[in-house]
Amino acid sequence: xxxxxxxAREAGAASARAARARRDAFVTLDRxxxxxxxxxxxxxxxxxxxxxxxxxxxPAVPASAALVEILLDRVRTxxxxxxxxxxLDRPGTIPPTIEAVGSVMVHAVVLAATEASRQRLEADxxxxxxxxxxxxxxxxxxxxxxxxxxxxxxxALIVGTGDxxxxxxxxxxxxxxxxxxxxxxxxxxxxxxxxxxAAAHASEFPLGTEVVxxxxxxxxxxxDLRALLAARRAGPADARQxxxxxxxxxxxxxxxxxxxxxxxxxxxxxxxxxxxxxxxAPARIAAVEAPSAxxxxxxxxxxxxxxxxxxxxxxxxxxxxxxxxxxxLAPWADLGGxxxxxxxxxxxxxxxxxxxxxxxxxxxxxxxxxxxxGAWSSIPAPAAxxxxxDAIRRPGVVQVxxxxxxxxxxxxxxxxxxxxxxLVGDLIADALVPLGTLAIARGVRAGRQAGHLRLTVxxxxxxxxxxxxxxxxxxxxxxxxxxxxLGFRAPVDLxxxxxxxxxxxxxxxxxxxxxxxxxxxxLPERADERRDMLGSWEAALWPERDR
Amino acid sequence: MSGPPLVTSxxxxxxxxxxxxxxxxxxxxxASAGASVVAGDLLAERVRDPRLVETGGGSATSHPGxxxxxxxGRRGTAPAGELLFQHRGRRRIATGPHPDLxxxxxxGRVVAIHPGVELVLQLDGTGIPGTELLGDPGHGRxxxxxxxxxxxxxxxxxHAGTIVVFPGRADAETLTRARAMGIxxxxxxxxAERDRRDVVxxxxxxxxxxxxxxxxxxxILDGYVRRSLAGPVRDIFAILAGSEVGxxxxxxxxxxxxxxxxxxxxDPDRVRVRGGPEVxxxxxxxxxxxxxxxxxxxVVETARVHLDxxxxxxxxxxxxxxxx
Numbered sequence: 044x045x046x047x048x049x050x051a052r053e054a055g056a057a058s059a060r061a062a063r064a065r066r067d068a069f070v071t072l073d074r075x076x077x078x079x080x081x082x083x084x085x086x087x088x089x090x091x092x093x094x095x096x097x098x099x100x101x102p103a104v105p106a107s108a109a110l111v112e113i114l115l116d117r118v119r120t121x122x123x124x125x126x127x128x129x130x131l132d133r134p135g136t137i138p139p140t141i142e143a144v145g146s147v148m149v150h151a152v153v154l155a156a157t158e159a160s161r162q163r164l165e166a167d168x169x170x171x172x173x174x175x176x177x178x179x180x181x182x183x184x185x186x187x188x189x190x191x192x193x194x195x196x197x198x199a200l201i202v203g204t205g206d207x208x209x210x211x212x213x214x215x216x217x218x219x220x221x222x223x224x225x226x227x228x229x230x231x232x233x234x235x236x237x238x239x240x241a242a243a244h245a246s247e248f249p250l251g252t253e254v255v256x257x258x259x260x261x262x263x264x265x266x267d268l269r270a271l272l273a274a275r276r277a278g279p280a281d282a283r284q285x286x287x288x289x290x291x292x293x294x295x296x297x298x299x300x301x302x303x304x305x306x307x308x309x310x311x312x313x314x315x316x317x318x319x320x321x322x323x324a325p326a327r328i329a330a331v332e333a334p335s336a337x338x339x340x341x342x343x344x345x346x347x348x349x350x351x352x353x354x355x356x357x358x359x360x361x362x363x364x365x366x367x368x369x370x371x372l373a374p375w376a377d378l379g380g381x382x383x384x385x386x387x388x389x390x391x392x393x394x395x396x397x398x399x400x401x402x403x404x405x406x407x408x409x410x411x412x413x414x415x416x417g418a419w420s421s422i423p424a425p426a427a428x429x430x431x432x433d434a435i436r437r438p439g440v441v442q443v444x445x446x447x448x449x450x451x452x453x454x455x456x457x458x459x460x461x462x463x464x465x466l467v468g469d470l471i472a473d474a475l476v477p478l479g480t481l482a483i484a485r486g487v488r489a490g491r492q493a494g495h496l497r498l499t500v501x502x503x504x505x506x507x508x509x510x511x512x513x514x515x516x517x518x519x520x521x522x523x524x525x526x527x528x529l530g531f532r533a534p535v536d537l538x539x540x541x542x543x544x545x546x547x548x549x550x551x552x553x554x555x556x557x558x559x560x561x562x563x564x565x566l567p568e569r570a571d572e573r574r575d576m577l578g579s580w581e582a583a584l585w586p587e588r589d590r
Numbered sequence: 591m592s593g594p595p596l597v598t599s600x601x602x603x604x605x606x607x608x609x610x611x612x613x614x615x616x617x618x619x620x621a622s623a624g625a626s627v628v629a630g631d632l633l634a635e636r637v638r639d640p641r642l643v644e645t646g647g648g649s650a651t652s653h654p655g656x657x658x659x660x661x662x663g664r665r666g667t668a669p670a671g672e673l674l675f676q677h678r679g680r681r682r683i684a685t686g687p688h689p690d691l692x693x694x695x696x697x698g699r700v701v702a703i704h705p706g707v708e709l710v711l712q713l714d715g716t717g718i719p720g721t722e723l724l725g726d727p728g729h730g731r732x733x734x735x736x737x738x739x740x741x742x743x744x745x746x747x748x749h750a751g752t753i754v755v756f757p758g759r760a761d762a763e764t765l766t767r768a769r770a771m772g773i774x775x776x777x778x779x780x781x782a783e784r785d786r787r788d789v790v791x792x793x794x795x796x797x798x799x800x801x802x803x804x805x806x807x808x809x810i811l812d813g814y815v816r817r818s819l820a821g822p823v824r825d826i827f828a829i830l831a832g833s834e835v836g837x838x839x840x841x842x843x844x845x846x847x848x849x850x851x852x853x854x855x856x857d858p859d860r861v862r863v864r865g866g867p868e869v870x871x872x873x874x875x876x877x878x879x880x881x882x883x884x885x886x887x888x889v890v891e892t893a894r895v896h897l898d899x900x901x902x903x904x905x906x907x908x909x910x911x912x913x914x
Contacts, residue, residue: 193615221676228653369814375908376864379906383884
């Protein structure tokens with residue numbers, strides 16, 4: 044770390060002045076939809092370290108000064124000498140701040156000439172983080188489309204055709220554009236994005252309409268429609284875009300294949316990054332946003348079914364719907380008791396949906412799964428690993444870590460790549476709380492002795508019999524690593540197929556978890572039996588759930 | 591920042607609120623931009639069962655959203671309606687019968703008109719925000735029902751024409767019965783999702799009839815899970831009882847002609863518990879209590895609250911709210 048290292052993005056001129064005067068501490072803010080996470084980072088022994096962190100309801104901190112002052116006060120109380128060294132000893136002086144801002148849920152109406160082009164456009168818009176309502180000229184009800192497109196919550200209108208238009212599109216483009224111009228007339232100020240041959244019709248829109256023309260002749264691959272739509276959706280310092288950047292940086296710094304899973308109140312993100320092929324080469328990154336994978340959103344019965352299938356709290360369907368609606372109204376409230384169980388169920392449902400929506404990112408298991416965003420912090424850390432294991436049934440062995448202080452998004456807003464990598468490198472140990480190692484095996488028959496596990500940490504091996512259909516837990520604290528030998532009576536799929544496996548297990552708050560349940564998970568049809576089964580697994584990794 | 595730190599604040603009063611009255615394609619707008627209105631003034635005629643009619647180009651040029659009068663044509667008279675859009679010289683017009691009226695919910699001024707979308711009003715007086723309005727805006731005299739119990743008991747025909755406030759429980763059956771008794775609207779602290787659907791479905795069934803129907807707005811102040819009226823809101827309603835108020839939906843609020851200065855605001859350190867074991871209780875914020883572990887294993891920031899029943903409780907800051 045060099046002395047010149049300072050956060051590249053700072054809040055306000057006052058903070059900038061403070062940055063020039065003192066470069067030994069800074070503050071990160073991750074302003075989510077539900078909660079605002081703040082952290083104080085300081086240089087200790089020539090290394091950046093996390094000194095304090097907390098999260099509070101986002102609407103409670105329209106200005107962050109009070110929240111940051113509380114954290115600084117804790118640093119002063121815990122270690123007055125360190126606070127003095129870092130220049131944090133005087134109340135009222137806020138260090139420079141790096142801030143990421145969570146996006147709100149944004150809605151776009153997609154109008155296309157044909158059903159096929161509507162589906163393509165909606166897929167691009169959805170992956171870019173837009174919630175969409177679509178209509179095509181083939182199946183257009185102009186009255187209904189006009190009503191949907193002029194709702195106050197619609198933030199953009201996307202109109203698209205092929206370029207050049209296909210034979211079945213040519214006759215429909217004119218009427219489609221006329222309808223879209225009618226929408227623009229009624230909603231002055233709403234941007235209109237014209238894709239493909241529709242881009243040639245920009246002049247047909249009312250004066251003053253913000254028209255973005257994206258011609259894409261012959262589906263020009265150089266025009267990344269998804270990136271363009273993502274940029275239109277994201278505001279400055281957008282937390283989801285920043286998380287994508289931070290994931291790539293993590294892959295470079297750790298030289299590991301990383302998968303980041305973020306679930307929030309306005310959408311979800313899945314990003315996969317792997318180190319560049321050559322030393323020093325930038326990481327390769329792919330990311331998909333899933334606005335439908337919102338925590339607790341039950342806009343139809345199918346969405347409620349998904350949450351109900353994972354619920355371990357004894358609520359009838361109507362009451363569950365009400366609790367989820369309350370969760371959407373005040374996601375920062377009612378975190379204790381069965382509020383945590385409710386969130387765990389909603390999180391599993393959202394995660395399932397995220398994985399379904401991002402099938403293009405499926406592949407071999409990464410080396411490390413990072414859980415990011417406030418939703419993961421609304422349940423205890425070991426339970427987060429169980430939620431991951433429940434919702435993503437992917438055979439293989441992965442390490443799992445939690446961005447508990449929510450540092451990754453603010454760090455991802457730093458524009459200078461080298462600076463960002465230095466900060467991430469220094470802060471990894473503090474920022475990512477290790478949850479442990481998760482091994483999911485496919486092909487193990489339930490209810491039978493399936494094999495054995497020997498975990499060797501130092502000189503003391505731990506032996507465990509493995510039973511099909513169950514979770515095997517071995518205590519392996521954070522910071523410890525061990526060599527695990529897994530032997531099965533019949534071949535199983537653990538990323539690769541075989542009977543004997545040697546894996547390196549890294550410790551964490553949940554330890555080593557060998558998951559021998561069905562892949563995919565089969566749960567009883569009856570709600571009470573299903574609840575009991577899910578509850579028994581929860582009890583294993585979440586002993587405080589009833590206390 | 592005044593008031594307890596880290597506690598979510600909720601607006602209790604909004605001065606001179608700007609509200610949207612939702613329109614649908616085909617609604618006929620009667621009011622004009624810039625006009626002053628009083629409660630009950632006609633703003634628009636609501637189209638029922640709108641349909642799309644395609645006509646020829648017509649005699650004059652028009653822009654989307656314009657009202658096209660009935661015009662005689664070769665195949666009979668084309669009905670009057672709102673021009674949706676025009677393509678290749680053919681007009682698509684949204685039309686239908688207009689039996690329902692949209693009236694101003696309170697005194698104010700029409701500041702913008704977006705045909706088929708909304709009409710924007712700048713209202714005089716003060717708004718008390720809620721979370722959702724079911725139904726069209728309406729107005730009436732405010733009547734505060736007694737007690738926290740079952741809302742069905744105190745309803746009586748003397749409340750016809752009033753907007754009644756249910757301090758405690760209300761359900762779809764109670765609200766439907768209130769409508770049948772000629773009550774002009776309702777304010778409820780919370781309403782379950784199932785009851786909301788039932789109220790909306792009942793409204794739709796009523797609208798399916800041929801006769802003109804007065805609106806029956808239901809303003810929901812909080813959420814979905816049963817809770818009682820917040821103390822500061824109850825104090826304001828006690829002052830407003832007997833006076834004319836309006837209910838509007840965009841944003842959802844109750845509006846009164848009184849100015850914010852005429853209505854009481856709670857002490858800055860007064861808080862209400864909206865979740866957790868002390869839900870519904872109110873008290874005085876004493877101070878932050880630092881991170882604590884909640885049942886279930888989550889560690890959150892907490893605060894000490896001196897509750898009105900004399901106890902001092904440690905409550906998660908996320909479970910507290912204050913009114914400003």
